[in-house]
Amino acid sequence: MSNVIDFLERMGASAGLRAAGTEGLARELTAAAVDENLARSIVAGDASALREQIAPGVFYAIQMEETPPEEHEEQDDEEASVHMRRHSA
Amino acid sequence: MTQTRHGTLACVGLGITLGSHLTPLARSHITSADVVFAGVSDGVVEAWVRRMHHDVRSLQGFYAEGKPRGETYREMADTMLAEVRLGRKVCGVFYGHPGVFAQAPHDAIARARAEGFTAVMEPGVSSEDCLYADLGLDPGRVGCTHFGATQFMLYRRTIDTSAWLMLWQAGLAGDLGEGRFDTDAERLAVLVDVLRRDYPADHGVIVYQAPTLPFETARIEHIALSALPGTAIGMADTLVVPPCRGLEPDPAIRARLAALGGALRT
Numbered sequence: 001m002s003n004v005i006d007f008l009e010r011m012g013a014s015a016g017l018r019a020a021g022t023e024g025l026a027r028e029l030t031a032a033a034v035d036e037n038l039a040r041s042i043v044a045g046d047a048s049a050l051r052e053q054i055a056p057g058v059f060y061a062i063q064m065e066e067t068p069p070e071e072h073e074e075q076d077d078e079e080a081s082v083h084m085r086r087h088s089a
Numbered sequence: 090m091t092q093t094r095h096g097t098l099a100c101v102g103l104g105i106t107l108g109s110h111l112t113p114l115a116r117s118h119i120t121s122a123d124v125v126f127a128g129v130s131d132g133v134v135e136a137w138v139r140r141m142h143h144d145v146r147s148l149q150g151f152y153a154e155g156k157p158r159g160e161t162y163r164e165m166a167d168t169m170l171a172e173v174r175l176g177r178k179v180c181g182v183f184y185g186h187p188g189v190f191a192q193a194p195h196d197a198i199a200r201a202r203a204e205g206f207t208a209v210m211e212p213g214v215s216s217e218d219c220l221y222a223d224l225g226l227d228p229g230r231v232g233c234t235h236f237g238a239t240q241f242m243l244y245r246r247t248i249d250t251s252a253w254l255m256l257w258q259a260g261l262a263g264d265l266g267e268g269r270f271d272t273d274a275e276r277l278a279v280l281v282d283v284l285r286r287d288y289p290a291d292h293g294v295i296v297y298q299a300p301t302l303p304f305e306t307a308r309i310e311h312i313a314l315s316a317l318p319g320t321a322i323g324m325a326d327t328l329v330v331p332p333c334r335g336l337e338p339d340p341a342i343r344a345r346l347a348a349l350g351g352a353l354r355t
């Protein structure tokens with residue numbers, strides 16, 4: 001699996017690979033000895049299929065809560081005191 | 090004065106697209122750390138982080154359906170800080186920008202500094218950055234305002250409809266802290282009603298999502314505002330609302346500025 005991750009990293013950093021088209025991409029994947037099923041998913045642009053093979057399961061993409069500030073008063077007070085301590089240090 | 094203690098924390102951004110956005114400085118923080126914590130949105134991306142360091146610990150395990158997300162983010166910060174207190178060099182890796190719509194990195198850094206540890210944040214390319222490039226819009230032309238979609242619904246905000254409006258985390262629109270990770274047609278219909286106070290029902294809006302993997306393309310779906318409840322909106326989607334009126338000149342301010350300009354010339 002490591003070579004498909006290395007390939008994706010290389011592709012992410014390469015203007016040529018990003019624009020290689022399906023044939024060019026397939027050639028590069030073969031040259032990099034990427035597993036056939038993984039390569040097929042990449043050439044097809046099927047990210048879901050690739051994820052299912054490499055890292056199946058749910059990944060959460062949310063990192064902030066938007067509930068009302070009054071529900072965070074205690075935390076906000078603590079944060080304010082942290083800032084005060086930092087400024088007075 | 091707070092004494093500096095051993096143990097450091099660096100919260101860095103990975104950027105949005107695997108391989109495309111990681112800065113050399115962020116990579117250096119990752120590879121030189123004693124331990125790396127990964128808060129990323131995609132299993133393939135997490136596998137990439139694991140290629141950079143032998144001890145990468147996922148923060149995904151703190152999420153759970155129905156669990157208040159504030160608790161999740163506090164636990165993430167607690168976990169990183171526990172290693173800092175052991176005198177270790179800790180790196181928290183977060184997708185996009187670690188300081189944009191991201192609670193745990195800000196909290197962990199503030200708490201680490203308050204305890205006398207060195208803590209830094211290194212920016213990353215965010216969804217917002219990708220959006221400007223993919224949609225070909227410049228926030229400097231007519232202005233741009235940003236809100237979390239749910240907060241936008243819960244509070245009366247003053248909207249400038251001559252500027253762009255970005256509603257982030259649209260895929261959670263209407264969540265009241267029940268620990269949901271999705272939205273539905275009913276909640277999106279409420280969001281439409283809020284927007285209908287200022288925009289016409291047929292106003293064109295855009296559902297946007299930046300590509301995570303380098304062979305993906307951005308989601309750029311143009312729909313009418315009224316069609317939003319019938320549109321599938323995911324966790325990483327953003328609702329982009331274009332202006333619906335032109336900029337309104339302010340003659341009084343223009344006259345004052347013109348008078349100042351005249352005074353300078355004399």
